Amino acid sequence: MVRIIFGVLLLGSCMALLKAIRMQINSEWIKNKVTQNILKIFEGADHNAYLVGGCIRNSILNIPVTDIDISTDATPQQTVDLFNRENCKVAPTGFSHGTVTVISEGIPYQITTMRSDQNTDGRHADVVFSDDIKKDAERRDFTINALYADSTGKIINPIGGLEDFNPLAIKFIGDPNNRIQEDYLRILRFFRFHAQFSELVTQFDKVALDAIKKNQDGLKKLSKERIWSELKKILSTSNPARSLYKMSQLGILKIILENKNVHNIKRFNLIEKKIGLEPEPIRRLVAITENTEDTFLNLSRKEAKKFSLLKGLLKKKHDPAELVYQFNREIAQSVLAIYTFYKGEKLKLSDIKKIEKACLFPCPITGAQISKYMDGAAVGIKIKEAQRAWIKSNFKSDEAKILSDIGIKTSTHS
Numbered sequence: 001m002v003r004i005i006f007g008v009l010l011l012g013s014c015m016a017l018l019k020a021i022r023m024q025i026n027s028e029w030i031k032n033k034v035t036q037n038i039l040k041i042f043e044g045a046d047h048n049a050y051l052v053g054g055c056i057r058n059s060i061l062n063i064p065v066t067d068i069d070i071s072t073d074a075t076p077q078q079t080v081d082l083f084n085r086e087n088c089k090v091a092p093t094g095f096s097h098g099t100v101t102v103i104s105e106g107i108p109y110q111i112t113t114m115r116s117d118q119n120t121d122g123r124h125a126d127v128v129f130s131d132d133i134k135k136d137a138e139r140r141d142f143t144i145n146a147l148y149a150d151s152t153g154k155i156i157n158p159i160g161g162l163e164d165f166n167p168l169a170i171k172f173i174g175d176p177n178n179r180i181q182e183d184y185l186r187i188l189r190f191f192r193f194h195a196q197f198s199e200l201v202t203q204f205d206k207v208a209l210d211a212i213k214k215n216q217d218g219l220k221k222l223s224k225e226r227i228w229s230e231l232k233k234i235l236s237t238s239n240p241a242r243s244l245y246k247m248s249q250l251g252i253l254k255i256i257l258e259n260k261n262v263h264n265i266k267r268f269n270l271i272e273k274k275i276g277l278e279p280e281p282i283r284r285l286v287a288i289t290e291n292t293e294d295t296f297l298n299l300s301r302k303e304a305k306k307f308s309l310l311k312g313l314l315k316k317k318h319d320p321a322e323l324v325y326q327f328n329r330e331i332a333q334s335v336l337a338i339y340t341f342y343k344g345e346k347l348k349l350s351d352i353k354k355i356e357k358a359c360l361f362p363c364p365i366t367g368a369q370i371s372k373y374m375d376g377a378a379v380g381i382k383i384k385e386a387q388r389a390w391i392k393s394n395f396k397s398d399e400a401k402i403l404s405d406i407g408i409k410t411s412t413h414s
Contacts, residue, residue: 025153027059034105035068039151045082047074049111050133050148050156057144060165061200070111071148073131076100079111097127115139117182134158141179141186142193143171168200176211184218187252188230195234195243204246212250219255227256228297235281241266244288253288258296262288268341275333275352283334286310290342314339320351321391322384324358332358354391361395363387365402373408382406 029035030051042049049072055065072079076092079100083090089103098113114136115127130136133156137146143161150156164171170193172179172186180186190208194201219227234240247253248262268287277283282303285295293311295304313323313335323332332355340347365386370379385406390397403410 023155023157025056025059025149025155027065027153029055029065029068030059030149030153032107034107035109036151038070038102038104038109038111041082041086042072042074043151045074045078047072047078047082048131048133049074050150052148053140053145056147056149056155060147060162061168061197068107068109070109071114071133071136072111073114075113075129079113098129137161138173139182140173141183141189143173144168144193146173167202168197169205170194170197170201170208171205172208172211176208177215180211180215181218184215184222185226185230187212187216187219188227188234188256191243191247191252192230192234192237194246195237195240198237198239198242209246209250212252216250216252216255219252224296224298228295228299231256231285231297232281235284236279238279239269240279240284241269256296257289258292268337271337271340271347274347275337277330277333277337280330280334282306283310283338286314286334287338287341310334310338314342319354319388319391321354321358322387324355325363325387326384329355329359357395358391363390363402364397364399365390369399369403370408382408 035051039049039051049070051068052071053069055068058065074082076095076098079102080090080092083100083102083104086104091101091103093099093101093110094112098115100111102109102111114130114133116130116132116135117127117139133148137148137158140146143159143164146159146161148156148158155162159173161173170190172190190212194204234243237243244253244262244265248265253262265288268284272279272283282299286307289295295307299307309327309331313331317339318335320332320336323335336347336351336355339345363386365383367379367383370382370386374382386402389402389405393401397405400410
């Protein structure tokens with residue numbers, strides 16, 4: 001099945017590439033009347049405006065487009081004035097760097113003035129606005145992200161990025177050392193795109209890896225928020241194993257997580273799939289930080305709470321069915337997956353089935369029932385005992401029997 005899907009993806013991307021070689025995109029999103037109207041507003045004001053970046057890349061790869069970016073020679077203020085007159089919602093999301101978000105009929109468009117970077121410090125850059133599409137392309141990160149299209153779908157290929165789609169290759173634009181030193185976060189973005197397109201990218205670009213190895217200490221200059229934002233995207237992809245392993249080999253994970261290696265992370269992906277788990281970044285973060293209780297990252301309160309919960313539960317072996325009753329299915333499955341991975345054990349089908357049964361057959365004893373016989377902390381203790389008795393009976397016992405088993409005498413058993 002995996003080979004069939006992989007073959008379909010390759011066939012789809014190759015067919016899309018043939019269309020791209022003809023320098024034309026005919027996807028429905030580009031024909032959308034709202035998108036066309038946005039571009040016509042610029043054209044009507046004698047400004048050039050082009051669709052750019054991920055939307056073009058994804059169209060060539062025959063992947064759904066979720067975000068639409070536009071590059072224009074209009075200044076940010078001109079963009080704001082244009083769309084205020086059209087009664088569109090306008091948000092100056094990155095005004096000083098040239099970016100304005102325009103929302104039309106509920107669709108957000110991130111519109112950025114063409115620019116070149118000046119005085120970069122590895123984290124941020126001072127920008128100079130421009131009307132030169134080639135200069136705008138040269139300041140971008142990877143060749144596959146430096147493609148543009150006009151309102152007709154005609155592709156503009158200012159730096160030759162189209163050639164890196166067959167086979168798909170993640171390559172920095174120009175000198176990789178310069179691109180990385182402009183913003184060290186591009187190191188993590190490199191591995192994120194490898195993870196995102198893992199079925200299509202066959203190998204890492206050696207020139208890029210050499211530059212990453214040379215410049216990776218620059219990651220220490222970045223804020224924890226920016227690092228987690230990018231790492232989270234890597235951990236959310238379907239198959240991040242190859243990227244994480246290479247990051248570990250190069251020492252990148254040691255820098256950003258103070259964690260020396262990722263032992264056989266591919267095996268963890270396989271465990272997730274056998275259990276039926278969807279990609280989830282906190283679970284995977286716990287899996288790759290076995291030897292520490294700290295992430296060294298600024299997680300949100302909700303993320304930090306889940307991280308601590310999983311770490312705490314992994315200190316000893318739990319009955320997976322009990323975790324379903326105490327927490328939920330996803331926590332039970334996550335603990336089972338990570339514990340199995342940590343211990344290097346073989347995943348037991350019986351544990352997977354236990355979780356399924358616990359989801360199908362709730363424990364018939366509730367806190368309200370036990371409260372008839374006792375109160376306070378004793379209620380919680382007895383609920384857990386009741387759940388264990390229910391699981392031990394293979395989810396077949398009855399209320400009276402369970403109450404008797406946990407030492408509660410009812411009128412029926414007096």
